Ligand code: 4AD
């Protein structure tokens with residue numbers, strides 16, 4: 001019996017096992033918010049309906065005490081989930097005291113240190129449930145489309161995505177790397193099975209703390225034989241829209257719990273604009289407008305608005321603090337004003353962040369040098385102008401991986417594609433059409449200073465029935481972060497591994 005199914009048991013006696021998420025006492029009554037992993041329900045322990053011992057126990061339950069209860073399910077619209085349970089029996093498995101995560105605000109480092117416990121809180125629960133729906137939808141999409149799921153090795157002798165962020169390990173005395181991507185193996189599997197996808201952990205030694213980078217993340221990598229860059233973009237679009245639709249259909253409760261504004265998720269079901277690198281650069285630099293908006297101008301306007309709002313909020317804080325300083329205010333009113341001031345101060349911090357960021361974005365947009373890769377700020381600048389993901393393709397070959405095919409009509413460009421998520425999130429998919437010519441690949445391997453002997457097996461694929469093929473990689477955590485509109489990728493995975501964090 002799980003709380004999520006409680007509606008089926010209206011008017012019936014049930015047994016629930018779970019943890020105390022909150023407790024509130026009033027005369028002769030103890031209100032327990034019980035969570036069992038599937039949901040949350042208020043249980044009412046009434047002194048007149050329990051033994052003295054049971055009622056005393058109910059009054060001593062600390063946060064996260066583990067209990068079993070029996071009780072009657074009663075409809076009550078005002079309650080979370082629309083039901084409450086009138087307790088008829090209570091058994092305590094463990095009393096707890098001093099649960100470290102109390103209601104009050106904690107700093108992110110503290111919460112990350114307590115990640116093993118933090119996962120129990122509502123918001124984290126909702127994010128992980130959405131992650132689960134996304135994972136399931138990913139498998140569902142590819143399985144329905146006839147892709148075979150295959151697994152690439154994690155120990156590998158090949159650097160797929162450059163040598164700057166490899167984790168090296170000792171493989172029986174020889175160096176081996178933790179896989180940065182399953183792609184090269186995916187290409188071999190696509191030549192054997194036509195359409196495949198891998199879905200496994202991948203590793204990048206990113207020695208900097210950013211909102212977008214993990215050292216260990218999960219990547220979905222389809223690879224398709226007889227597919228070009230444009231067909232690849234078709235697949236990226238329908239795949240991502242399938243996942244978004246699933247989340248909208250199945251996760252309303254969770255999206256509401258985390259206060260996710262869903263408008264952009266809905267407009268993301270419309271076709272994704274496809275821009276060449278050249279078009280994207282012109283937009284970033286403000287040389288080309290999008291839907292009547294200019295990148296630089298709109299940032300300048302926004303900075304102006306932020307500054308105005310900042311002044312307004314500062315004034316409101318001062319006003320409320322002045323009121324609080326006058327003696328004689330009622331307790332309720334003091335609480336109300338204090339809470340309001342705390343919220344406003346939090347919002348001020350967000351505005352301060354915007355005041356720091358926007359000038360940097362303006363500067364990097366103005367100074368963007370044609371031919372460079374897009375950095376985080378450039379991605380932010382361009383994606384803010386769209387209410388849906390965009391795909392940028394045909395990149396200067398120098399900034400992309402060795403394995404990408406050149407555009408036959410203009411070989412300066414490699415046929416890579418990045419999907420950039422809106423709302424400032426930036427790249428969540430990287431992929432492209434693969435080079436099919438053995439000789440051209442050899443040249444690129446030398447140019448990238450990679451050890452040829454480690455790639456001989458990969459070059460075999462171009463000797464024995466080479467065909468046009470393409471694929472992409474989606475970072476699961478980046479997708480969860482965007483769909484949940486999280487500030488930082490670390491909340492999108494149960495136990496994040498990143499620079500400076502190995503525990504818990
Ligand atoms: O763009 P990337 O490096 O592309 C590849 O690895 C290709 N071999 C994929 C392919 O074509 N099969 O990485 C793909 C995606 C990124 O768009 C991003 O979503 C995610 O992987 N990613 C990371 N996510 C979290 N932390 C990191 N350090 C990430 N690095 C890449």
Ligand code: MG
Pocket residue numbers: 418427429430
């Ligand atoms: Mg990339």
